[in-house]
Amino acid sequence: MTALTKYDRLEATGLWRPDPDGQRREVIVSIGNATLMIADMNDQAIAHWSLAAVDRSNPGKLPAVFHPDGDDGETLELPEHETEMVEAIETLRTAIAKSRPRPGRLRWLGVILSITAVASLVLFWLPGAMRDNTLRVVPQVKREALGVALIERMQRVTGPMCNDAAGLRALRRLGVRLETPKLAVVRGLGRPALHLPGGVIVLDRSVFEDWEEPDVAAGYILAELALQVESDPLGDMLDVTGVLENFRLLTTGEVSEGALDTYAEYLMTAQKDDPNIVNLLALFEASDVPATPYARARDITGESVLELIEGDPMQGQETEPLLPDSTWLRLQGLCGG
Numbered sequence: 001m002t003a004l005t006k007y008d009r010l011e012a013t014g015l016w017r018p019d020p021d022g023q024r025r026e027v028i029v030s031i032g033n034a035t036l037m038i039a040d041m042n043d044q045a046i047a048h049w050s051l052a053a054v055d056r057s058n059p060g061k062l063p064a065v066f067h068p069d070g071d072d073g074e075t076l077e078l079p080e081h082e083t084e085m086v087e088a089i090e091t092l093r094t095a096i097a098k099s100r101p102r103p104g105r106l107r108w109l110g111v112i113l114s115i116t117a118v119a120s121l122v123l124f125w126l127p128g129a130m131r132d133n134t135l136r137v138v139p140q141v142k143r144e145a146l147g148v149a150l151i152e153r154m155q156r157v158t159g160p161m162c163n164d165a166a167g168l169r170a171l172r173r174l175g176v177r178l179e180t181p182k183l184a185v186v187r188g189l190g191r192p193a194l195h196l197p198g199g200v201i202v203l204d205r206s207v208f209e210d211w212e213e214p215d216v217a218a219g220y221i222l223a224e225l226a227l228q229v230e231s232d233p234l235g236d237m238l239d240v241t242g243v244l245e246n247f248r249l250l251t252t253g254e255v256s257e258g259a260l261d262t263y264a265e266y267l268m269t270a271q272k273d274d275p276n277i278v279n280l281l282a283l284f285e286a287s288d289v290p291a292t293p294y295a296r297a298r299d300i301t302g303e304s305v306l307e308l309i310e311g312d313p314m315q316g317q318e319t320e321p322l323l324p325d326s327t328w329l330r331l332q333g334l335c336g337g
Helices: 002-006 080-099 103-137 140-158 165-177 215-230 233-241 243-252 257-269 277-287 292-298 306-310 325-332
Strands: 011-017 025-031 035-039 045-050 054-056 064-068 075-078 183-186 193-196 200-204
Touching: 011 080, 025 075, 025 080, 045 064, 054 080, 064 080, 075 080, 103 233, 103 243, 140 183, 140 193, 140 200, 140 233, 140 257, 165 183, 165 215, 165 325, 193 215, 193 257, 200 215, 215 277, 215 292, 233 243, 233 257, 277 306, 292 306
Parallel strands: 183 200
Antiparallel strands: 011 025, 011 075, 025 035, 035 045, 054 064, 064 075, 193 200
């Protein structure tokens, strides 16, 4: 230590007492290798104090009285004229104190790092892990119940579901044909179709009433099926409603009415993504449904849906009608005209 070498030739006289009942003796004090050496007048060492463990009984006062840390019975008194030695001891004590590790600071640093780690875990890992776990454990029947609950809330805006008996039978037939039994139709959805948790697909009446063939409605249904494959509808809902609703669903099996209202509004107003073209065309092919009528319904010019038209798997092929004319007519009357 640089401070030690500065004082390695410094000596002073003082009064040393081994214990409270002992007699004070005149001694010679010098600074050694990290120690305060105390010797008698014959230069015989009688005590060595570690500079790191030297304490002062009367800070700022003279004569200065020092003692080993934790033992104020043994003392060393330095008179007023030995101010250089007093200053040297104080300087060395300060330098040693600064070089010591700071347990308090390390403890606070550890606490801060722990809090940061936990916060990072909560903010970045836990929501995703909880979402994945929720998607694994929520049963299909609960997903379907959430889909129905969302339809009920959307009906405040869309109007009631269309329920003509003959039309519903025709709708079920279309669902069986496309292997999509969970279909519902409303009067004013604000968009052609959307999908809900539980495999429920909601259609606007316009997909039946504005077109002369059921292939257009089938195309909108297949597009929603493709989107369901690409992204779990329940996961989409949890992304919008947030972590607290995710936790509520995971622990109680319920979602708050406010969250359902929020997500129902989101579904009817948010911009929709288009499904992957390859996946969608594969569904058209598997269902023996031409893609071109659906593509033209989306864009009569065909410019923005050229991939669908050019990739139509039924292009140039003779296909059976999706539904008999009588069934299609009943389906067009599902909402009562």
